[in-house]
Amino acid sequence: MKSLALFTTFCAMQLTTVLVNGEAINRRHLGKRAVPLSATGAASTSSGSLPTPTAIVATGSAAALSSTGTPGTVAGTGTTPTPVVAGTPPAATGTDIPALTLISSGMPTRTARAAATTYAPGAQPPISGAPKLPTLVTAVSLPTASYPAENVVPDTNSPQVQQWMKELDGFNIPDLKPTVDGSCASDPQFAADSANRGWWTCGGVTRDTDIVACPDKFTWGVSFDDGPSPYSDLSGTAAPYVLDFLQQKNLSATFFVVGSRILERPQILVQEYMAGHEISVHTWSHSKPLTSLTNAELVAELGWTRQIIKDVIGVTPTTMRPPWGDIDDRVRAVSMAMGMIPVIWTRSPSGSTFDTNDWKVAGGQGTAADSFNTFQTILSQASQMETGFVVLEHDLFEVTVDIAIGYTLNAALNNNPKFNLEAIGQCQKFPAANMYLETNTNKTFPFPKNNATGANGSGSAAGSNSGGNNGKSGALRTLGLEQTKVVGVAVLVLTLALSMFA
Numbered sequence: 001m002k003s004l005a006l007f008t009t010f011c012a013m014q015l016t017t018v019l020v021n022g023e024a025i026n027r028r029h030l031g032k033r034a035v036p037l038s039a040t041g042a043a044s045t046s047s048g049s050l051p052t053p054t055a056i057v058a059t060g061s062a063a064a065l066s067s068t069g070t071p072g073t074v075a076g077t078g079t080t081p082t083p084v085v086a087g088t089p090p091a092a093t094g095t096d097i098p099a100l101t102l103i104s105s106g107m108p109t110r111t112a113r114a115a116a117t118t119y120a121p122g123a124q125p126p127i128s129g130a131p132k133l134p135t136l137v138t139a140v141s142l143p144t145a146s147y148p149a150e151n152v153v154p155d156t157n158s159p160q161v162q163q164w165m166k167e168l169d170g171f172n173i174p175d176l177k178p179t180v181d182g183s184c185a186s187d188p189q190f191a192a193d194s195a196n197r198g199w200w201t202c203g204g205v206t207r208d209t210d211i212v213a214c215p216d217k218f219t220w221g222v223s224f225d226d227g228p229s230p231y232s233d234l235s236g237t238a239a240p241y242v243l244d245f246l247q248q249k250n251l252s253a254t255f256f257v258v259g260s261r262i263l264e265r266p267q268i269l270v271q272e273y274m275a276g277h278e279i280s281v282h283t284w285s286h287s288k289p290l291t292s293l294t295n296a297e298l299v300a301e302l303g304w305t306r307q308i309i310k311d312v313i314g315v316t317p318t319t320m321r322p323p324w325g326d327i328d329d330r331v332r333a334v335s336m337a338m339g340m341i342p343v344i345w346t347r348s349p350s351g352s353t354f355d356t357n358d359w360k361v362a363g364g365q366g367t368a369a370d371s372f373n374t375f376q377t378i379l380s381q382a383s384q385m386e387t388g389f390v391v392l393e394h395d396l397f398e399v400t401v402d403i404a405i406g407y408t409l410n411a412a413l414n415n416n417p418k419f420n421l422e423a424i425g426q427c428q429k430f431p432a433a434n435m436y437l438e439t440n441t442n443k444t445f446p447f448p449k450n451n452a453t454g455a456n457g458s459g460s461a462a463g464s465n466s467g468g469n470n471g472k473s474g475a476l477r478t479l480g481l482e483q484t485k486v487v488g489v490a491v492l493v494l495t496l497a498l499s500m501f502a
Ligand SMILES: *[C@@H]1O[C@H](CO)[C@@H](O)[C@H](O)[C@H]1NC(C)=O
Pocket: 250
């Protein structure tokens, strides 16, 4: 959390550029790169030795840590770890990916790209039984008046949030006091009690219901957080971004999307969904760690994200990822009561998480080579695990996208043995239909109806077809698509000063 706090200022600046002035993005894109785009220079600088991998505990289950928060026993199965080949990063495959040494927060941006692919209302999504695309898929922007302000925790007194609060009825939501700011340092007593609170941030405590890895060895559950962004885009013939790369490699990934970003770029969400990638909830504002929020604020953050996803692509995710991985038993229970399984990322017993630290590069606090070295350590650790793994990467900034599609994904694909790259639900072997409320037909997924972690009574769990579908879209239709950016720059800068990036 400390490093995240350091990152705050940058994030405020950067997001302000992205959000306040949509034109700024376009202008940045119009500028040609001032540096060569060849990837061949990458090899010369990162030939250092691979850091010694930390031994990974292989528990044999999907969880890297036991539910008590203490490391599990070291696997003594005699499995010979397969070393990952260290040394030079592979050359980027795209024609427009800079050399690793040239990727930095100040780098020039790509050239302008062709218009994105669009889909018509009524088009059939790739998931069997999914509702046809709603009319909003053609919206270049959504009616902002129908949604909460961007980048702040939504109002908990709205009729929508009051309605969604009823989904918690009958569930035993632990009475845990919200944390000060989601950091261990600010709440030493809670941190000391993290095993009882199920607090992941302090000690990596997980519960059986969390998804923190893929079950199969050498399988990477690939995800991108914090979009949709201009760099998630499917660009057609121009510079490749995330969707282009995944298409070229015939891969699926999970996108943990932020409601405030969807409000700005709904069509990119549509592209992700229609290309067969998994869509998952990553809060409305991404402004505060979830353990620091009240139950009503949690419902507002998750509920509005679920709602805008449903409005744009017609389905409601059954999974979510807490920003910064900040979750405890209260956040879990609220999320599960609302029909969403928490997904975090793999964490080693030593406390190091499978975080590429790509966000540090975007924040000017680390080099792309640092991030890639971190990733090589992750692959090395992963190759010694009995299970597969999940890694934190982002698609909000161009530099993080360049690191991913130019280097980390290729490193895993080119490794010997090759890592199997899948979306996170896919690697869990969940049927694709299970990923959304509207298509899921398994009444005991994600958990037996009316029975979440500590569920008690007759709550409306996933499978009951009640979540995320409450007639809100009617209100949307009555408001035109006139876009009004009501949030002033000053207000936004202030609110974004609270914003952190994970
Ligand atoms: C793409 O991947 C899917 C499995 O995810 C596979 O069934 C299909 O054959 C692959 N297509 C190509 C062209 O490799």
